[in-house]
Amino acid sequence: MAVLNECDGTFEFKGPWFANMDMLFTCDPANIHHIMCKNFSNYPKGPEFKKIFAILGDGIFNSDSELWELHRKTTTSLMNHAKFCKVLERVVWDKIENGLLPVLII
Structure with a gap:
């Protein structure tokens, strides 16, 4: 940073x-x-990036062009779904309360 x-x-x-x-x-x-x-x-990420991060497969973080656009549209529609937002909020609060706060309180 x-x-x-x-x-x-x-x-x-x-x-x-x-x-x-x-x-x-x-x-x-x-x-x-x-x-x-x-x-x-x-x-474009290029062949070197894809080689280094091959473990990620062809997902949104490793793809380019049309495949990336497909992943982005799918992910965007999922992330804008009300149920996803509620589940995400619950998971984040759980991680904060059970993971982060106990470490900070020590």
Whole structure:
């Protein structure tokens, strides 16, 4: 987080030239919206990323293009469903009350 704070929320990591593994890290909401919603096809993950994160399969975090759009539409419709939101709220509160708070209270 310190690096992102010093770089106004966006940091470009230049990997070794022989690995061709440059990465862009951002926590700026406008940049995230630009990358994830408006211009996703301009930011392919590439074969190196897929090789490193192959364990994720072809899910939303590892896919590009049409497959990513399909995952995104499916996930968005699920996340906007009222029952999902209620279950998510219950799970998050359970994790806070039974996982986080006991650690913080110690």
